[in-house]
Amino acid sequence: MTQAFSGMPKALGHIRVLDLSRVLAGPWCSQNLADLGADVIKIERPGVGDDTRAWGPPYARDADGNNTSEAAYFLTANRGKRSVTVDIATPEGQALIRDLAREADVVLENYKVGQLKRYGLDYDSLREIKPDLVYCSVTGFGQDGPYAHRAGYDFLIQGMGGLMSVTGERDDLPGGGPQKAGVALTDLMTGMYATVAVLAALTHRDRTGQGQYIDMALLDTQVAMLANVGSNYLNSGKPPRRWGNAHANIVPYQTFACADGHIIVATGNDGQYRKFVEAGEREDLLTDPRFATNPLRVQHRDVLVPLLAQMVKTRTRDDWIAKLEAVGVPCGPINDVGEVFENEQVKARGVAIEMDHPAAGKVKLVRSPMKLSLTPAQADLPPPMLGQHTEEVLREVLGRSEEEIAALRAKGAI
Numbered sequence: 001m002t003q004a005f006s007g008m009p010k011a012l013g014h015i016r017v018l019d020l021s022r023v024l025a026g027p028w029c030s031q032n033l034a035d036l037g038a039d040v041i042k043i044e045r046p047g048v049g050d051d052t053r054a055w056g057p058p059y060a061r062d063a064d065g066n067n068t069s070e071a072a073y074f075l076t077a078n079r080g081k082r083s084v085t086v087d088i089a090t091p092e093g094q095a096l097i098r099d100l101a102r103e104a105d106v107v108l109e110n111y112k113v114g115q116l117k118r119y120g121l122d123y124d125s126l127r128e129i130k131p132d133l134v135y136c137s138v139t140g141f142g143q144d145g146p147y148a149h150r151a152g153y154d155f156l157i158q159g160m161g162g163l164m165s166v167t168g169e170r171d172d173l174p175g176g177g178p179q180k181a182g183v184a185l186t187d188l189m190t191g192m193y194a195t196v197a198v199l200a201a202l203t204h205r206d207r208t209g210q211g212q213y214i215d216m217a218l219l220d221t222q223v224a225m226l227a228n229v230g231s232n233y234l235n236s237g238k239p240p241r242r243w244g245n246a247h248a249n250i251v252p253y254q255t256f257a258c259a260d261g262h263i264i265v266a267t268g269n270d271g272q273y274r275k276f277v278e279a280g281e282r283e284d285l286l287t288d289p290r291f292a293t294n295p296l297r298v299q300h301r302d303v304l305v306p307l308l309a310q311m312v313k314t315r316t317r318d319d320w321i322a323k324l325e326a327v328g329v330p331c332g333p334i335n336d337v338g339e340v341f342e343n344e345q346v347k348a349r350g351v352a353i354e355m356d357h358p359a360a361g362k363v364k365l366v367r368s369p370m371k372l373s374l375t376p377a378q379a380d381l382p383p384p385m386l387g388q389h390t391e392e393v394l395r396e397v398l399g400r401s402e403e404e405i406a407a408l409r410a411k412g413a414i
Helices: 025-035 091-102 123-129 154-160 185-208 218-224 228-236 270-279 283-287 294-299 301-312 317-326 337-342 344-348 390-396 402-410
Strands: 016-019 039-044 059-061 067-071 081-085 106-109 134-139 212-217 253-257 262-266 331-333 352-357 361-366
Touching: 016 025, 016 091, 025 039, 025 081, 025 106, 025 134, 025 185, 039 091, 081 390, 091 123, 106 185, 123 134, 134 185, 154 185, 154 218, 185 212, 185 218, 212 218, 253 301, 262 317, 270 283, 270 294, 270 301, 270 317, 283 301, 294 301, 317 331, 337 344, 390 402
Parallel strands: 016 039, 016 106, 039 081, 106 134, 134 212
Antiparallel strands: 059 067, 253 262, 262 331, 352 361
C-alpha cells in the first residue's frame, strides 16, 4: 500500500531541521519531525554517510531481487529527509553548516560532548547567528556529570539503566539471567522524548521569540522509562527482580503454554480473573480464598500459576482466544514478525507502506503511528541516497551557484 498524502496540510510544514545526528536516537527524532511535515536536511560525511548505511544485510532489493546499497536499518529511521554531504572538518564545510543553521529552526546533533565546539558548531556559537534557534543534543550521559564524556550505546545503557535487570527469566529457571530488549528501546525512547522536547521548545519560541538548548541523555531516558519499576523501588527500597513474562504486581498477567502454542493472558482486575477461571471450568480456583483478590494472588503466585498453567495446557491457542475474547478477558497470541504484518488489524490500519526509491524502485517501510485527522503524519520523500540532495539544497536554501558548488566539491567540502 503506497502512502500518498502530499497534497494535504502539514503540521510542521513551516519548520526546517538541520540534522547532524546519525544511527538511531537522533534520526528517530528527525524522522518524526519529517513525518509531521518538517523539511529535514540530513548532513552526512562524504563517501561514508550515516553509520547505519553499512549495517546490513538485509538491504533493500531492486526490481530484479538484487541487493542495493541501502541497508534496511538505515531505511527504518530516515524517510522524509534530504541528504547533503558535508565535511565539517574543513573550514568550508563548517561555513556551510553555519549558513544552513541560519536558515533552520532546529539543529539536532549527537556528537560527543564538546566535539562540535572545535568546529564552531556548538549551541553557543550558532545562537549568535540565529538567536531563536532550537538546538538539541543527544548523548549517552548528558552534557554534565562524571560520565559526560563517555560514549553511550543503547545496549550499554539498557544494562546501566536497570532495564536488563528486570528483563529476562528468573535466575532459578532455565535460561534465567539479564536480557536486553529485542529492539533498541533506549535509543527509540530517547528519540521520542527528544521529539517532544523539540516541539515544546518550538512552541515556546513561537510565543516568546526565544530559542533554547535541549540536553537529551540516553541514561536519563532509560531511568525515566523504568516507570512503575523505578517507582516500586523508590517506595519500597527493594530492587525489583526479573519476572520473565510475568508481572510483578498483577497475577495472572503472563504467558501460558496451550496445547499447540502460547497465549498471553492479562487479567487487570478480579472480575477478569473470575471470567478466566470460569472459562477454564476451574471453579475451585474461583472459590479458594487464597486467590480471591489480586494482592492475595500475587502473594500466592507460586501456588496459583502452576494450577493455571495446567488448566490452559488442555486447550488450543485459538480455542482459548475465542473463549476469553467472548467474555472480555484481555488475551492474545505471541506473533512472530511475519505474522504481525499479516495480521488483519495491522493490514486494516495500513501500517506497512511502500515508497518509490531511486535505487530499489520500491522500498517497504512502516508508517508513522501518529494519525492526525487534519494534518496526517506522512512521508513525501523516501530514505535518501547518500548526498542525493546536496546540490538541490545548496541551490534552494543557500542560493549557491553551480560555480560555487563546483568549487566546494573540488575542495572536498561536499
